[in-house]
Every structure is written in structure tokens, then in C-alpha cells.
Amino acid sequence: MSTEFLDALTILEKDKGISRDVLIDAIEAALVSAYKRNFNQAQNVRVDLNVDTGTMRVFARKEVVDEVFDPRLEISIEDAKNYNPNYVVGDIVELEVTPKDFGRIAAQTAKQVVTQRVREAERGIVYSEFIDREEDIMTGIVQRLDHRYIYVALGKIEALLPINEQMPNESYKPHDRIKVFLTKVEKTTKGPQIFVSRSHPGLLKRLFEIEVPEIFDGTVEIKSVAREAGDRSKISVYADNPEVDPVGACVGARGGRVQAIVNELKGEKIDIVEWSEDPVEFVANALSPSKVLEVQVNEEEKATTVIVPDYQLSLAIGKRGQNARLAAKLTNWKIDIKSETDARALGIYPREENLLVSEPTESDEEDDLFKDGIE
Structure with missing residues (x-):
């Protein structure tokens, strides 16, 4: 030799x-x-x-x-x-x-x-x-498409983006640069196989970590994420330091930080709410942008009954129940929403033990664009 x-x-x-x-x-x-x-x-x-x-x-x-x-x-x-x-x-x-x-x-x-x-x-x-980058975010380039996958180049390897992990509101073309969330890395006889997602809630979380320095350094913590990809998402945030506004940090000056994430997700609406250990406060926050009169809590069944002003009922429930559904996922509490009139008729509002969250005012009907995210 x-x-x-x-x-x-x-x-x-x-x-x-x-x-x-x-x-x-x-x-x-x-x-x-x-x-x-x-x-x-x-x-x-x-x-x-x-x-x-x-x-x-x-x-x-x-x-x-x-x-x-x-x-x-x-x-x-x-x-x-x-x-x-x-x-x-x-x-x-x-x-x-x-x-x-x-x-x-x-x-x-x-x-x-x-x-x-x-x-x-x-x-x-x-x-x-x-394998060390599972549940992380990477930028890739769309290579080709077929009826099962979109093939995304991540350096030396092609990752697979399945149909059910794609966002319904966006289309993909070869040479497009997209950010993807690595969901799974498998070792096969033909080499490693990597699966990625554009619809996973983890993608939203990682995007906030990139855009918001306070989240990256731990000053602000993401507590939970609820997402219906391509349409609307809710994210709850918390800061130990009472002088730090976690929602404001995520929104950014003139909404710049959250707007960058909205642009990356092709217009997906994002509600940013403050997390609270108190389910009354947390559920009320999660139903943003609607106003809440009262939250009644059933600890045993981990369920809540939420009373809202009559004119806020449709806003609280959301289109096809989306706002209520996302709030329930975000808080991990069952949420039953009732109008003030219906609650009074049922005799469940007002209660002697008042759990008033907010008094409706004339300005309640006008939602601030960047208070709780991008509407």
C-alpha cells in the first residue's frame, strides 16, 4: 500500500x-x-x-x-x-x-x-x-416541493417541512429564505433526518427570544404560548422585577419588536398578555382585547365563568370562538363566557364576593393597537 x-x-x-x-x-x-x-x-x-x-x-x-x-x-x-x-x-x-x-x-x-x-x-x-438544536430556530432556504414535504436546506443537510407543519396563510417557492423550528432529529440508515415546522408554538417563542433582549437575558419570562398558526396567537409573559413592564418590553417602541415577528409570520396577529399566579387576573388578561367584569373560579374542575359586558360578548368569544379557545389554551383553564344580562338572569352576577376585574367605560370600545399586541 x-x-x-x-x-x-x-x-x-x-x-x-x-x-x-x-x-x-x-x-x-x-x-x-x-x-x-x-x-x-x-x-x-x-x-x-x-x-x-x-x-x-x-x-x-x-x-x-x-x-x-x-x-x-x-x-x-x-x-x-x-x-x-x-x-x-x-x-x-x-x-x-x-x-x-x-x-x-x-x-x-x-x-x-x-x-x-x-x-x-x-x-x-x-x-x-x-441533535443539540432540537426545539431551536434556524434559517433555511426552500429547495423544492412535492405533495408531502417542502425541502429546506439547512447548511449541509435538507430538512423536511411536512404539510401539516406549514402555515396555511403562506406559500413557498424555491430559493425563499424562511425561519423554521426544529421539531425532531432522527438517526436513520441513510443518515440524519430533520423535521421542521412553521406552525409550532415553539417558533413564536424563539422569535420573541431573538427580538426581545429582556427575554433572552431572563429579565422577562415567557410563561405560555397558544397558537393557531397563520391566524392568531397569544403569549403570556412575566417579570420578577416590578419595575419592568413585560408586555411593553415585548411590544417594543411603537410596536417595533412585535411587528417584526408579525411580519415574519406573514401577518399572524399576536396578543401579548401579562401572566399572573391568580387565575382571576390571568384569565381576564388572556381574554384581551375584551374587557371583563368578573371571573368566577371553580378550583376543583379547573374551570372559570367569565362575565363580560353585553357589547363585549362577541369580542370575548372571538370569530368562531377563537379568542376564548386561545385563552383557554394559554391559561390551561376551562373558560365559559357569559354576557352581563345572561349572568344576571341566571343569578350568578353580581355576587356578594365581588371578583370585579375592570369597570367598563365609554372608551372600552376603542382598543389600543399595541397595548396587548397587534390586532
């Missing part, structure tokens, strides 16, 4: 991150198989590859015995002593059996092994790189 080939192993070690010793061990093991296959030998053999000279030798390994039953695996004590008088029964004798034309077979075998190991190593490197 040429020294140039061994020099190539050193280069591969630097470029691909594959240990030279690992490659040499793999080549030696492959040469053993090649020897047995090409020379019809079933005996135990060992290949010695000299990395300094580039030479190789094949040795048959035979056990020293008193009586030989299989000459391919055994050697008599008398014959063994011809090689070394110190041999005793049970020792292993190695006899060189290198074929004259083994160099050609060795070169071909070594090339196949190195190619395979390089491929495996590259797959391993890619897998190690991406």
Missing part, C-alpha cells in the same frame, strides 16, 4: 474529523475479510498494516496442540517448535501467509472502507450538530 494513501488518511483526519487510528483499524478488519473471501480461507488471520512504511502483511493464527484436527486453525507442538523452541501447547503461532497479488485487493478494499467511514463520520457530525 502506498505511503500516499496513508498520507491521505492524515488529511482526512484533519478535514473530516475522523481519527486516523480508527480508519487504520477499520482497514485492517476489512482486509481480513477480503483475504478470507478472495483466497477461500476460513482460518483465523490478522493483518498488520505498517503506517510508517505503507507495507502490510497477513498472518495466519494457529493454536499449538498435541494432535492436529484442523490444520487451518491448529499446528502441532513439533511443528511449532521449528519456529520457536519456547512454544508450548495452548500458545498461538502466527505464520505469514501474505499472497503475492494481495496489494491490488488491499488497495481496493481500503478505498471502500475509507469511503464508507468518511460517509458515516460525516453523518455522525451532522447528527451531533443538529
Whole structure:
């Protein structure tokens, strides 16, 4: 075997991150198989590859015995002593059996092994790189589309964006740059397979971490996210420091921070509400932008009854129940919304134990665009 080939192993070690010793061990093991296959030998053999000279030798390994039953695996004590008088029964004798034309077979075998190991190593490197980025956000380039997936290039690998993880309000074309959320990294026989999403709530969370420094440094914490991709989302935030306005930090000056996220999500509306340990306050906040008169809590069933002014009922429920549905997902509480008139008729409002959240005023009908997010 040429020294140039061994020099190539050193280069591969630097470029691909594959240990030279690992490659040499793999080549030696492959040469053993090649020897047995090409020379019809079933005996135990060992290949010695000299990395300094580039030479190789094949040795048959035979056990020293008193009586030989299989000459391919055994050697008599008398014959063994011809090689070394110190041999005793049970020792292993190695006899060189290198074929004259083994160099050609060795070169071909070594090339196949190195190619395979390089491929495996590259797959391993890619897998190690991406397994640590599960539930993270990356920017990719749309490569092609079919009836099952959109194929997104993430550096050295193509990720799969399934139909059910795409946003219904956007279309994709080759060469589009999009941000995606890595949902799963799988190791397969053909290499790592990466699945990404545009509709996962985690994408919204990561976008806020990128746009809002206070979230990135931990000053503001995202407590929960509820999302109906492409249409509307709600996110609850909290700050330990009473001097920090978590909602204002996420909205940004003139709504700049949240608007950047809305643009990335192709116009998806986002409500930002303040998290509270008190379910009364939290549920009321989650139903933003509607105003709430009272929240009645059933701890055992983890359910709430929310009373809203008559003119706010449709706003509280939302189009096709969306606002109430997202609020329930955000708070993890069941929410039953009733108008003030219906609640009075049922005798459940007002109660002696007043859980008043906010008094409706004339200005309640005018919603501030950036108070709780982008409407």
C-alpha cells in the first residue's frame, strides 16, 4: 500500500474529523475479510498494516496442540517448535501467509472502507450538530416541493417541512429564505433526518427570544404560548422585577419588536398578555382585547365563568370562538363566557364576593393597537 494513501488518511483526519487510528483499524478488519473471501480461507488471520512504511502483511493464527484436527486453525507442538523452541501447547503461532497479488485487493478494499467511514463520520457530525438544536430556530432556504414535504436546506443537510407543519396563510417557492423550528432529529440508515415546522408554538417563542433582549437575558419570562398558526396567537409573559413592564418590553417602541415577528409570520396577529399566579387576573388578561367584569373560579374542575359586558360578548368569544379557545389554551383553564344580562338572569352576577376585574367605560370600545399586541 502506498505511503500516499496513508498520507491521505492524515488529511482526512484533519478535514473530516475522523481519527486516523480508527480508519487504520477499520482497514485492517476489512482486509481480513477480503483475504478470507478472495483466497477461500476460513482460518483465523490478522493483518498488520505498517503506517510508517505503507507495507502490510497477513498472518495466519494457529493454536499449538498435541494432535492436529484442523490444520487451518491448529499446528502441532513439533511443528511449532521449528519456529520457536519456547512454544508450548495452548500458545498461538502466527505464520505469514501474505499472497503475492494481495496489494491490488488491499488497495481496493481500503478505498471502500475509507469511503464508507468518511460517509458515516460525516453523518455522525451532522447528527451531533443538529441533535443539540432540537426545539431551536434556524434559517433555511426552500429547495423544492412535492405533495408531502417542502425541502429546506439547512447548511449541509435538507430538512423536511411536512404539510401539516406549514402555515396555511403562506406559500413557498424555491430559493425563499424562511425561519423554521426544529421539531425532531432522527438517526436513520441513510443518515440524519430533520423535521421542521412553521406552525409550532415553539417558533413564536424563539422569535420573541431573538427580538426581545429582556427575554433572552431572563429579565422577562415567557410563561405560555397558544397558537393557531397563520391566524392568531397569544403569549403570556412575566417579570420578577416590578419595575419592568413585560408586555411593553415585548411590544417594543411603537410596536417595533412585535411587528417584526408579525411580519415574519406573514401577518399572524399576536396578543401579548401579562401572566399572573391568580387565575382571576390571568384569565381576564388572556381574554384581551375584551374587557371583563368578573371571573368566577371553580378550583376543583379547573374551570372559570367569565362575565363580560353585553357589547363585549362577541369580542370575548372571538370569530368562531377563537379568542376564548386561545385563552383557554394559554391559561390551561376551562373558560365559559357569559354576557352581563345572561349572568344576571341566571343569578350568578353580581355576587356578594365581588371578583370585579375592570369597570367598563365609554372608551372600552376603542382598543389600543399595541397595548396587548397587534390586532
